[in-house]
Amino acid sequence: MSGCKEHRPFLAALADGETELVPAATLTHVADCPDCAEEADTHRLLGARLSASVNADRLPIPRRGRRSWPVRLGAVAAVVIALAGAAAGWHAYTGEDRVAAAAAVAWDQPQYGSSDASTITSWCERASGRPMREVALPGLSPLGARMDYRAGTDIVTVTYTTPQGERINVSWLDASQAPSGRSGVQSRMIEGRMVLLVASPGGTAVISGSAPQSSLWATAATLEAGAGSISTGAT
Amino acid sequence: MHTEVSDDHIYAELVADAAGLDEGAIAEQIAALQPRLFRFAWSLSGDPEEAADLAQETVLRALGSQWQFTPGTNLKAWLFRILRNLYLSRRRSASAHAETVLFDDLDANLGLADCQANPVEQAVIVKARLEDVLAAFRRLPALYAGPLHLTAVEGLTYAETARILDIPIGTVMSRVYRGRRLLLTRLAERAL
Numbered sequence: 001m002s003g004c005k006e007h008r009p010f011l012a013a014l015a016d017g018e019t020e021l022v023p024a025a026t027l028t029h030v031a032d033c034p035d036c037a038e039e040a041d042t043h044r045l046l047g048a049r050l051s052a053s054v055n056a057d058r059l060p061i062p063r064r065g066r067r068s069w070p071v072r073l074g075a076v077a078a079v080v081i082a083l084a085g086a087a088a089g090w091h092a093y094t095g096e097d098r099v100a101a102a103a104a105v106a107w108d109q110p111q112y113g114s115s116d117a118s119t120i121t122s123w124c125e126r127a128s129g130r131p132m133r134e135v136a137l138p139g140l141s142p143l144g145a146r147m148d149y150r151a152g153t154d155i156v157t158v159t160y161t162t163p164q165g166e167r168i169n170v171s172w173l174d175a176s177q178a179p180s181g182r183s184g185v186q187s188r189m190i191e192g193r194m195v196l197l198v199a200s201p202g203g204t205a206v207i208s209g210s211a212p213q214s215s216l217w218a219t220a221a222t223l224e225a226g227a228g229s230i231s232t233g234a235t
Numbered sequence: 236m237h238t239e240v241s242d243d244h245i246y247a248e249l250v251a252d253a254a255g256l257d258e259g260a261i262a263e264q265i266a267a268l269q270p271r272l273f274r275f276a277w278s279l280s281g282d283p284e285e286a287a288d289l290a291q292e293t294v295l296r297a298l299g300s301q302w303q304f305t306p307g308t309n310l311k312a313w314l315f316r317i318l319r320n321l322y323l324s325r326r327r328s329a330s331a332h333a334e335t336v337l338f339d340d341l342d343a344n345l346g347l348a349d350c351q352a353n354p355v356e357q358a359v360i361v362k363a364r365l366e367d368v369l370a371a372f373r374r375l376p377a378l379y380a381g382p383l384h385l386t387a388v389e390g391l392t393y394a395e396t397a398r399i400l401d402i403p404i405g406t407v408m409s410r411v412y413r414g415r416r417l418l419l420t421r422l423a424e425r426a427l
Contacts, residue, residue, distance in 0.1 A: 012412035016386060018393050021408055042357050046415055047387040049360055053369040054274055054388045108390045126361050149365070 015043035056149035101151035102206035106169035110144025166211035201226040278384035293318040371421040379414030
């Protein structure tokens with residue numbers, strides 16, 4: 001389609017949801033141009049992969065040489081403060097608590113926005129490189145998805161909204177982390193909010209959000225029963 | 236009797252004192268963000284050793300100037316801005332022209348001035364291993380890696396990114412776009 005050239009510099013911003021920065025002419029163009037729409041989708045995908053790759057990279061322990069005292073002071077400060085009060089934050093970031101990590105990233109904005117469960121599932125599969133189940137939850141509208149790699153786990157979060165506009169996040173942990181042959185729901189309080197861990201036929205999911213606890217429990221029950229799974233992705 | 240007290244011990248006490256002030260809660264939050272600071276520093280500097288130093292020095296500076304932070308505002312953005320300023324300061328010390336080299340528009344030098352996007356192959360991204368994506372990202376100039384890190388990895392808005400990097404929001408948009416284009420080009424090269 002002609003005219004793509006002038007619109008392409010705005011596609012990354014469009015993909016990032018910065019629509020107020022994108023000229024109206026570009027929004028109109030992309031709506032009618034499959035090539036530009038695909039490139040915008042590619043930018044979203046690349047953003048998700050980039051985020052996952054940086055966060056998947058383990059923090060190295062740099063070699064310690066002789067350093068100037070401001071640098072050493074910095075090192076000491078970091079150690080002392082970390083020991084004094086930041087253990088929880090660090091643990092959530094690099095430790096083994098996958099539930100806390102999932103609950104934390106779930107509050108970030110979706111990297112891919114859509115109200116269509118099928119296209120969200122497709123995006124999740126491409127972003128994570130693993131088969132995903134398409135999940136429809138009664139009374140909830142899909143809002144979008146994001147993919148993160150935290151705490152040694154591939155976390156795919158699909159966000160839904162209730163009719164009242166409250167948010168429910170369903171974070172699927174890497175299938176390899178799912179306990180096989182088990183089901184059940186456990187509740188935890190993380191930073192003052194209830195989070196539910198669901199072992200479902202579709203895998204292990206962490207449910208969080210701003211919706212009332214009753215809505216979170218209802219979502220957990222639906223997932224645990226496997227009722228929300230419409231179809232199984234390619235295996 | 237003379238007792239030798241190591242510098243590290245004195246500094247540790249100073250920091251512990253600082254952490255024990257009313258601002259202790261902020262101190263905890265600052266320290267908790269150190270892994271993120273490290274990753275951002277690595278994206279800017281391309282060197283894990285320098286990144287560790289930058290992150291640590293940022294924590295220290297932040298602890299020493301907590302009074303400058305306004306509670307209720309974005310602590311992460313504040314810390315990233317301190318780190319970015321430290322990074323630039325070091326570069327200026329290393330070279331009088333460092334800022335020009337790093338933050339002037341290098342598009343022409345990178346061959347991107349006339350970059351016309353070919354239809355992008357999503358397959359390149361889908362097939363790329365995360366380590367390949369990371370390797371390609373680590374080779375990006377700070378000019379592009381900084382905005383890309385803040386938007387894609389930290390999920391900050393373009394406006395927040397512009398404030399941290401002290402560049403116009405339109406420049407953020409341009410650098411994010413061109414950084415991604417460059418990343419795609421390099422991933423495609425690796426895939427060949």
